[in-house]
Amino acid sequence: MRILHLSLGLPPFRTGGLNRYCADLIRQQVEDGNDVALLYPGEFSFFSHTKIVKQRDRRLSLYKIINPLPLPLTNGISEPGRYMKPCSKDIYRAFLNEFKPDVIHVHTLQGFHKELFEAAKECSIRMVYTTHDYYPFCPVCILLDHNNEQCDGNCPEKCVKCNTGRGLAKKQEFLMQSSLYMKMKYTKVFKYIRAFQRKKNQQKIRDTISPSSTASEYQKLLNYYADMMKCIDLIHANSEIALSAYKKNYADCEYKMIPITHAGLKCCALKNDKKATLDISFLGGIDPFKGIDVLLEALKIIDAQRFSNWNLWLYGADFTEVCKDHRFHNMGRFSQAEENKVWNHANHLLIVPSKCMETFSFVVLEGLTNGASVICSDLVGAKLFLPKENIFKHNDAESLAEAIRNYDCHVKISEDAVSIKKHSEAIMREIYRK
Template sequence: MRILHYTLGFPPARSGGLVGYAIDVMNEQINQGNEVYALFPGGLNFINRKMQIKSGSFSNIKTFELINSLPLPIFGGIKTPADFMVPTSKMLFINLLKKIKPDVIHIHTLMGIPKEFFSAAKSEGITIVFTSHDYFGLAPDPSFYYNKKSYDQDNTDAYWCESSKKAYSTKKLRIFQLRCYPLLRKLSKKISSINLKGNSNQIELEKNTEHINTVSEREYGLLRNYYKEIFNLIDKFHFNSTLTKDIYVNNLSILSQKEYQVISITNKDIHIQKEKSLKTKVK
C-alpha cells in the first residue's frame, strides 16, 4: 500500500508528540512493507512566493516539503484570518498525487495545508484519514483554551475573535518557518529577545507582545467555514480519546455523516533520533 502522511515536520525544526507519533507510525508502516511518503510545511522562498514542493528524505522516509505553506499558528490563535485562506494552485497537489499515487492520505494536522490539497485528493479519488492530535481547525489554536478555560461549549465567531486578540502577527509566525529557527530557538533560551534586524526593533520568540486584534467577527466566521469545508472533505476520523471525540462531535455537525473511531495514540516509547537531519532537493 502507498500511504501519504501530512505532518507538522521533522526534527530539529519540529518536535513534540504529534511529530514523534507520526514518525513512529511511518516507520512501522515501512517495516510492514508499505511505501510511505510525508508532506509537511517547510521553509520560505522570499523570491518566489507561490507554494512549491521539494522532495527529500528523513531517515528512510521519502518526504515532500511544502515551501511557502500557509502560516503555522502553533499557539496563541490567529491574528489575520485572510492569511490562512490564501488560494493556491490545485494542480500543484494533483501533480504530486499523480506522481506518488497514494492509496490513502493520513492527516495529522490542518496547520499549513490549504483546502486545495484536500479537493485535489478528492478529485483523484483518494481516501483521507484524519487523526486528532489537537483541536486546530475547530479552534484558532491547538488547545481550545483561552483565559485558563476551555471554550469548546461556546465555540462562536465572537470567541474566535476574542481568543485571538493577542495572537502573533503572520510575520512573526513566519519566523517559526525560517530555516535558522532551530538556532534562534536555542538562543532565545539564553537571552530574552533576538534583534533580527540589527536595531532596536526586537522580536521576542517566546513572549507574545502583539497589539490588540481589530479584525471583525465576520472574518473569523469565514475562516471557521474554511476549516469546516476541509473537514467535510475528510473520509474517516481517528480520535485519540473519548473526550476528544465528544468535543469534535459537539463542534462539527458533519461527523454525523462520517466514519469515526476512538483509537489511543499514547506511546511511552516514542523516540526521535535528533542527530538525523532532513535532506531536500528542488524538484
Template sequence: MKILHYALGFPPERTGGLVKYSLDLMNEQVSQGHEVVMVFPGRVNFLKKEPYFKFGKRQNIPYAELVNSLPLPLIGNIKNPQDFMKHTDPKIFVNLLESEKPDVIHIHTLMGLYGEFLEEAKKHNIKIVFTTHDYFGISPHPKMYLAGHDFVDDKKYDIWNNIRPYGSKTIKLRTNQLSIYPALRSLVKNIKKTSISLDSLPERINLTTKVDSDFQRLKKYYINMLQYIDVIHFNSSIAKKVYEQFLPNMQWKSSTVGIASNNIYKSGEIRVAEKTIKSIAYIGPYTEEKGFFDYLSLSTKFIAKDSGNKAFIMGDNSSVNYDGVINLGRYSKSSLIKNLKTIDLVILPSKWHETFGLIALEVLSSGTKVLITKKMGVKDIVPENLQVDNISNFSNNINSIKMEQINIPSMQLHTKKIFELYDTTY
C-alpha cells in the same frame, strides 16, 4: 500499502506530541514493510510567491517539504485570518499525487495546508484519514482554551469571535518557518530563560458575543476542508465528544483508537506496587491550561504536610522560583526513566479538554503512579480511581490512591489498529 502523511515536520524545527506520534507511527509502518512519505509545511522563500515542493529524506523518512505553505500559528494565535485561507494553483498537488500515487492520505493537522490539496485528493479518489491531535480547524486555537477560559464548556461565547485580541501578526508567526529559527530559538533560550511564577497567569480580555465576520469565514474555510475527510480517527472519547459537539452534522466514518509511543518503557499488562506517596511530580509545559499553577498550589500543601515530602516539576526549560519545588527542566527518554525512580506519583492536572495525554502512559509504563483530570482523553485507558475532576483540594487524599492493573498498547499493536482504520469502507 503506500501512505502519505501530512504532519508538522521533524525535530528540532517542530516539537510536541503530534510530531513525536506521527514520526513514531511512520517509522513503525516502514518497519512493517510499508511505503511512507511525509508532506509537511516547511520554510518560507520570500523570493518566490507561490508554494512548491522540495524533496528529500530525513530520519529514514522520505519527505515533500511544502515551501511557502500557509502560515503556522505555532508561537501565537491568529490575528489576520485572511492570511490563512489563501488559494493557490492546485497543479502542484496534482503533480505530487500523480507521482507518489498513495493508497491513503493521513492528515495529522490542518495547519499550513491549502484546501486545494484535499480537493485534489478527493478528485483522485484517495482515501483521506484525519487524526484529532487537537482542535485546530473547529477552533482557531488548538486547545480551544484562552487565558483560563475553556470554550468547549461555554454555550454563550464563540472562540472564533474572541481570538483576535490574543493574536500575533502573521509576520511574527512566519518566523518559525525561517531556516534559522531552530538556532535562533536555542540562542534566545540560552541567553534569557523565561521566569515563571503565579504572577505569570494570563490576563483574560473581556469576552464578546459580537460576530467577527473575518474569523467566521476562516471557520467555514476549515470546516469545508474537514468535509473532504473520509475517516476520522478520534484518539479518545474526549476528542470524539468535542468534535461531534461542534460538528454535529458531519457524515464521516469514525473510529476511536487511543495512541501509543516509542517512549513507552513497557507495554502490555502493567501493575504498580503500592507505596506511601512521599514525592510528587508534574510533567509537561509550565502553562496554565496544563494545570501547572494548580500543581504548584497543591505542592505547597503537600510539602508542608511532612518535612520528608518532595515536589518536582519537569518538561520545560523555564526558570521557576517556587519554595520547595525542584525543577528538573527538559528531559530525554532516558532521563525521564531515571527521574521517575525518585518519584512516587505524577500529577497531570490538565484544564483543557486534552485529546489524549500520552505522557500518562509513558509514566505508567515505567511503574510509576499517575493521577489525571477527567478532561484528559487518556482517561479511556487510565483506571477510573486515578482520575479526578480537580486536583486543587486533593493533597489530603494522595495516599488513598490505589493502583489497578492497566493494559498499555505497544506501538506495533497501535499501528495494526491504524491499518484497520485505513481499510474502513466508506
C-alpha cells in the same frame, strides 16, 4: 500500501506529541513493508510560487511545501486572512498523481492549503484525520476561552477575544518557518524569542490590546477549515474526550476511537514503596491550563491534614517562581534522551492536573510504563487507562487532594496497549481500510 502523512515535520525540529506520534508511526509502517511519505509545510520564498520539493532522507520519502500557509502552532491567529490564501490546485493534483497514495493520513491542518484536500477528494483518495488537538474549530487549539473557561469551539465572537494580542506577525512567520530557524532553533537567541512570544500571549498583557480582526473574519476561517474537514473520510479519535468535542462540531463525519501510543515504551515493575517518601512529579509548562496551581493548592490541603511526607519534582520549564518550599525541586526542561531521570523514584506518583481538554496525553502512558502511579483530571483523554480513584474533577483542589490520599497504586498497563507495532496494525485494519 502507499501512505502519505501530513504533519508539521519531523523531530527534533518539530516537537510535541503530534510529531512524535507521526514519526514513530511512519517508522513502524516502513518497517512493516509499506511505501510511506511525509509532506510538511516548509519555508517561504519570495522568488517562487507554491511548489512541492523532495527532500533527501534515507528513512522515507520526504516532501516539503515551499510557500505553504503560515503555522500558528499554539500562538493563536490575529489576522485570519493570511491563513486561507488560495493556491493552484494543479500543484497538489500533480503531486498526488505522481506519488499515488492509497490513503492520506492527516495529523494537522496547519500550513496546508484547502486545495490539497479538494484535489485528494477529486482523485478519490481516502483521507483520514487523527485528533491531536482542536485546531479545526479553535485557532488556539485548546478549547479554553479568554476567561480560561471551557469552550465548545466554532464561536467566532469568542475567537476575537481569545486571539486579540496573540499570533505571530508576518515577519515572525517567515523567520520561524525558515531553514535558518531550523538550524538555530535551540540557540539562546531563538529561545529568547519564544519566551517573549509566550509572555506576549499572557492574558494580562492581551487585555490592554484592541482586536485586529472581526468575528466575520474568524467565521470565514472556521468555514475554511470546515471545508477541509468535509474532505475527510474518517476521523480517528484518540480518546473519548476528543471524540465528544469533534462530534459537537462535525456531527456528520464518520468516527473510530483508537487510543494512541509511541515507540520505545516498555512496561516496568511498579514503584510503590509505601515506606519511602512520596515523590510527586509534574511534567508540563507554567501555562495556567496545565493546572499547576491546582496541584499546589491540593498539596497545601494534604499538608493541613498532616500528610506531609512528600517531595514535588517539577519538569518541563523553569519553576523558580513556584519553588517556595524546600520539598519543591525545579528540574527544568529535559530532552527525550534524558527521560529516564524523570522516572528514577522509589515511590512515584505522577499528577496530570490539566484544566483543558487533552485529546490524549502521552505522559500518562509514560508514567504507567515506567512504574509510576498516575492521577489525572477528568479532562485528560488517556484517563481511559486509569480507575476512577485516580481521576479527579478538573480545577478542583479538594478533589485532587482526595485522589492523592486514596489513589490506587497497583494500576498496570499491558505491553499490547503501548506497542507501536500493534497500534500500527490497528490503524491499517480499522482506519485505513474502507
